[in-house]
């Protein structure tokens with residue numbers, strides 16, 4: 464297990480690039496924060512409600528998590544930024560001694576909340592928890608993040624729907640630039656690094672302009688926002704690479720909300736240093752684990768008698784203490800420990816792959832490492848991903864229209880409450896889908912033997928379902944990538 468060096472006393476947010484891969488743009492770096500250094504490339508686990516779901520801080524440290532995310536939108540609505548500030552700030556509140564990053568709340572306001580009104584000053588919306596009216600402005604978003612006290616805080620940006628007309632994307636991007644300036648001016652604490660967020664959708668000209676404007680504001684770090692919203696992975700990687708090439712080399716770069724293993728391999732090649740995504744923990748709770756061969760669904764019958772670990776190459780607590788058969792059993796019995804053990808493995812996998820990439824960059828062999836990794840890693844089918852996204856978007860549009868049609872405050876509160884219940888039920892529904900798939904597999908029969916080994920393309924009775932019922936193609940072999 465890796466150990467993190469103690470914090471250095473000088474230059475709280477110094478970022479140094481230790482090596483650049485000669486073949487790609489990949490960088491190995493070191494980003495100092497008041498709660499210790501972050502060695503990059505780095506995947507950051509997401510702890511929306513000031514907790515990485517089902518894991519204790521000691522477990523996160525042990526699996527090598529260097530920094531965790533927390534969510535401004537959620538925490539400001541419940542328990543409230545003042546409450547957390549009164550209890551000594553986020554680090555003490557959640558008993559986490561390493562760095563924390565909080566987002567600005569922008570993404571959730573534009574996706575989760577009932578959006579009431581957007582104006583030049585900010586956004587007025589209704590809480591998805593109790594329907595109460597709330598307002599976020601750039602100044603308020605920075606103020607809340609200063610109360611929470613994370614090491615890295617994010618500028619408040621406008622996040623728009625995808626796809627959107629270029630004129631609409633430009634209008635939103637320009638507002639985001641004005642808001643970024645206001646965030647910069649609003650900041651009063653000097654022990655927090657405020658990152659600017661580059662927007663511009665999938666339009667290269669807008670992305671170039673946004674990177675140039677933001678770089679001119681001289682932020683201590685930069686994020687690439689407006690990705691992972693429904694665009695293709697190729698668009699996401701192209702934008703990440705383009706924007707990275709235009710940002711100051713001496714500042715860390717963070718690709719927001721993106722973090723599957725293949726995303727990391729491609730994003731790092733494009734020059735990105737930091738990633739975050741709910742994928743590893745959400746997959747874990749749905750009984751899917753990450754391996755170098757791709758995602759593997761643990762609830763499938765062929766794991767039932769497997770005496771070996773989930774992943775024989777893994778050094779995590781789960782793989783060094785339990786048989787795959789035991790973890791499979793926990794999932795079938797719906798025991799709570801299942802979610803924890805699978806989350807530990809998946810987050811350890813992300814920490815390990817980050818460290819492996821870093822070592823490959825330091826040893827000037829990242830290019831070959833990446834080719835070898837991608838050749839062996841089966842990705843989720845792109846077409847299936849898009850179908851799933853369209854379904855979600857359609858469902859979301861219906862919900863949104865319903866809320867927009869409510870006129871009375873009490874009606875809005877009730878509708879918002881129902882929406883909150885629907886969101887909280889979503890994870891459970893995903894798990895149910897995974898279980899249904901596993902049962903289908905039991906009827907249809909699946910391969911036996913080493914579960915992590917490659918399977919012939921024709922094997923398996925249906926798609927593996929993982930995050931959000933996302934089909935993975937036929938059997939465990941993704942449709943888009945042939946496995947030898």
Ligand SMILES: [Zn+2]
Nearest residue numbers: 777779782808
């Ligand atoms: Zn493991």
